[in-house]
Amino acid sequence: MRKIVTLLSMVAGVVAVMPVWAQEDKLLAQARSIATEIPPKLLAVLQDEMAKAGPEGAMGVCREKAPQMAKAASEKTGWHIRRVSLKNRNPNATPDAWETAVLQEFDQRQAAGEAPATLEKGEVVVGDGNVRTYRYIKALPTQTLCLSCHGNPEHLSQSFKAKLHELYPHDKATGYAPGDIRGAITLKRTL
Numbered sequence: 001m002r003k004i005v006t007l008l009s010m011v012a013g014v015v016a017v018m019p020v021w022a023q024e025d026k027l028l029a030q031a032r033s034i035a036t037e038i039p040p041k042l043l044a045v046l047q048d049e050m051a052k053a054g055p056e057g058a059m060g061v062c063r064e065k066a067p068q069m070a071k072a073a074s075e076k077t078g079w080h081i082r083r084v085s086l087k088n089r090n091p092n093a094t095p096d097a098w099e100t101a102v103l104q105e106f107d108q109r110q111a112a113g114e115a116p117a118t119l120e121k122g123e124v125v126v127g128d129g130n131v132r133t134y135r136y137i138k139a140l141p142t143q144t145l146c147l148s149c150h151g152n153p154e155h156l157s158q159s160f161k162a163k164l165h166e167l168y169p170h171d172k173a174t175g176y177a178p179g180d181i182r183g184a185i186t187l188k189r190t191l
Contacts, residue, residue: 023191024134028122031136031187034077035120038185039140042066046145055148055160062149063090063167078189083140085183089150089164089173098125098135099186106139106181116141116181124191132191142182150176 045065050058070081084095086103095103106119119139126132142150149160153174156164164171176182 027134035138035185079187087172135188137184137186139181142176142180
């Protein structure tokens with residue numbers, strides 16, 4: 001009889017945990033879907049502006065339109081969405097402690113041979129006051145287009161550097177090569 005009670009307790013415990021797994025799988029799928037929709041839209045807007053006004057004009061896309069796009073997607077989906085980088089240009093793109101740790105992990109994984117485009121992480125994080133939040137982050141590899149503004153500083157035009165210094169005097173976001181992890185798109189939702 002004792003074995004039956006123990007077995008029933010184990011089965012009940014597994015059944016109680018399964019909905020949590022299912023919920024996390026659903027959250028991961030949602031976050032992944034949202035995170036893969038936004039960057040191509042931003043790149044399309046950047047390409048258009050780059051063709052019209054060059055790197056100086058495209059700077060406004062990342063400065064103004066990208067946060068607007070993230071805000072609109074946040075309002076539409078219920079997730080808090082933003083872009084972050086260890087070498088940020090915009091002070092609002094400074095990663096928090098969780099994002100910093102994951103970005104550093106991504107750098108290590110890339111150095112070990114993993115493709116940056118495949119790097120992602122999703123998990124439930126318990127914060128202050130035992131608030132449970134689902135966090136998701138996906139690496140954003142540097143595209144060729146990005147190098148006009150984020151590449152080797154020696155290859156950036158003087159007019160671009162002047163505008164960059166005016167808008168972002170503490171910029172850290174240059175020196176990238178194609179495929180480098182430029183930053184990440186990060187999403188979170190309180191559970």
